[in-house]
Amino acid sequence: MEPTTGKHSFLRNVMARVLLFGVLIIIVRFAFVVTIAGESCNIGDFCFFSLPENFSFIIAGSGARASAVNRVVRPAGPTQPDLYTSKDWIKAVHFYSSVFQDLITEGYLSPNSKSLCVETPNGQDVYALKEIGVSDSVGIFKKAFKPLVISSKTNRIAFDDDTFDFVFSGQGGFDKASRPLDLASEISRTLKPEGFVVVHVRAKDTYSFNSFLDLFNSCKLIKSHNIDGYDSSMPYIREIILQKHSGIFGRGVKEPGVNSVNKCSVPEHKRDLVRNAEPLIKEEPLKPWITLKRNIKNVKYLPSMVDISFKNRYVYVDVGARSYGSSIGSWFRKQYPKQNRTFDVYAIEADKTFHEEYRVKKGVTLLPYAAWVRNETLSFEINHDPGQEVKDKGRGMGRIQSVKLSKQDDESFNGEVDEIQGFDFAMWLKKTVTEKDFVVMKMDVEGTEFDLIPRLFKTGAICLIDEIFLECHYNRWQRCCPGQRSTKYEKTYGQCLGLFTSLRESGILVHQWW
Numbered sequence: 001m002e003p004t005t006g007k008h009s010f011l012r013n014v015m016a017r018v019l020l021f022g023v024l025i026i027i028v029r030f031a032f033v034v035t036i037a038g039e040s041c042n043i044g045d046f047c048f049f050s051l052p053e054n055f056s057f058i059i060a061g062s063g064a065r066a067s068a069v070n071r072v073v074r075p076a077g078p079t080q081p082d083l084y085t086s087k088d089w090i091k092a093v094h095f096y097s098s099v100f101q102d103l104i105t106e107g108y109l110s111p112n113s114k115s116l117c118v119e120t121p122n123g124q125d126v127y128a129l130k131e132i133g134v135s136d137s138v139g140i141f142k143k144a145f146k147p148l149v150i151s152s153k154t155n156r157i158a159f160d161d162d163t164f165d166f167v168f169s170g171q172g173g174f175d176k177a178s179r180p181l182d183l184a185s186e187i188s189r190t191l192k193p194e195g196f197v198v199v200h201v202r203a204k205d206t207y208s209f210n211s212f213l214d215l216f217n218s219c220k221l222i223k224s225h226n227i228d229g230y231d232s233s234m235p236y237i238r239e240i241i242l243q244k245h246s247g248i249f250g251r252g253v254k255e256p257g258v259n260s261v262n263k264c265s266v267p268e269h270k271r272d273l274v275r276n277a278e279p280l281i282k283e284e285p286l287k288p289w290i291t292l293k294r295n296i297k298n299v300k301y302l303p304s305m306v307d308i309s310f311k312n313r314y315v316y317v318d319v320g321a322r323s324y325g326s327s328i329g330s331w332f333r334k335q336y337p338k339q340n341r342t343f344d345v346y347a348i349e350a351d352k353t354f355h356e357e358y359r360v361k362k363g364v365t366l367l368p369y370a371a372w373v374r375n376e377t378l379s380f381e382i383n384h385d386p387g388q389e390v391k392d393k394g395r396g397m398g399r400i401q402s403v404k405l406s407k408q409d410d411e412s413f414n415g416e417v418d419e420i421q422g423f424d425f426a427m428w429l430k431k432t433v434t435e436k437d438f439v440v441m442k443m444d445v446e447g448t449e450f451d452l453i454p455r456l457f458k459t460g461a462i463c464l465i466d467e468i469f470l471e472c473h474y475n476r477w478q479r480c481c482p483g484q485r486s487t488k489y490e491k492t493y494g495q496c497l498g499l500f501t502s503l504r505e506s507g508i509l510v511h512q513w514w
Helices: 002-036 079-084 087-106 124-131 180-190 206-214 268-275 288-298 328-335 352-358 403-408 425-432 449-459 493-505
Strands: 115-118 137-141 149-151 164-169 191-201 219-228 236-244 314-319 344-348 364-367 370-372 376-382 398-402 416-424 438-443 467-470 510-512
Touching (some): 087 124, 115 180, 206 236, 314 425, 328 344, 425 449
Parallel strands (some): 115 137, 314 344, 467 510
Antiparallel strands (some): 376 398
8 A cells, every 4th residue: 555655645746846837837927928018917818817907117218318208107908908919919029029039149139238119109029029038128109009119209219319229110110201310310319339220111222222321320231131021011121230330429420411522423323223214315306395395205203213212301493493383383293203202392483473473382482583603693584586476574484694794795685684683503402402302303494504504513512413304405496487496595406415414424313304
């Protein structure tokens, strides 16, 4: 009987130890769910009771600004547990867990990293970080999703300078950002020197990729590669890893812009666009009013070739705008592919006849002056081609020149002349836009393009323009009078073709306009 009794005692000891081990697992899991993941106990994670509604925990932070968020936060309402157990939630968490584990393996992230996830509505990435042991993690979004995500504006993240070791932006947050430069600047500000930024974007082409890199002046590119996404909204993702330069704190970054010697070079990714553009019309058209108008169907617009998402502002400058319906309303607003971006529109028009209608046009800033190479008073000459009659004063196509030159030519000119104010267009452009903006320009200035384009090159302002629609004026064949050329302009079609060619050879995407 003694051997049997010993055997039963041994089995009881084994079962007791197994039971104690199981209880220990439940306790550890319970502690993780409540204290680390910050969830309530009604989601089936080995919990036997629900926590009271006033349960809370503290999100760690530092500094004066962080104190605003170092406060007690409570789990969200009754819909949150359903979200935590949904297939989409679990799928996203598994995806981000895999991403972060790879980053830990490669040395860009560690369990001790103080981490921030930006533009995260539901905090799956924050949860994934906590799941793999990066406990000091928090997310931000315009609307809080507590306890994982706090409310914060992306143009002023609620943390002090140099707070985080690791910042992550997933779910195409940068693709959706209305002002990506503001978001990039705030990420750079709150990131510690030598800290890492990891961003998931679409960025399929070299133009958008380089536009994205331009947002982060204080960081260097470490790695860029493609990975598969986890849902249909982003089936393919470009993962970009950046590191903040050592010795750069907060906002201590120099704006690149055009350098002090007014020289600029067009990057290779912009030159690629020129190589893919429609060919120039080499032979002078006999009926330019037909040929050039038809050519608009062949134009390869820049936004039809690349993604323009990662730009700070979107600007359209109409130099020689004439009436609102002449090109802004009839062409740019209706036909130019904007990729759902809102453009700031500037209309530059010296003819007073058109000024009044712009007062009631929303979203358009009128500059009632003449684009010129310097600030000075100019003569505005209304000169008509043969066969045209002057019906309304000021409604002819105006040509500008300095008052001094105009007085010398008074005897040979019989048209209408007004004095107007000219301004240095190139210097205005340099003060108005930056290299981080997307700038489209249409220029129709009755021959003054042969003065303005060289000035843009001389000042370096030409590199601020992404796409140009240029009407070049020459002694074209007249529609009214077969066999006769216009006497209004001295330049030839060959000189116009040379102007277009020089622009394209310099890497500027320019189109022949009419």
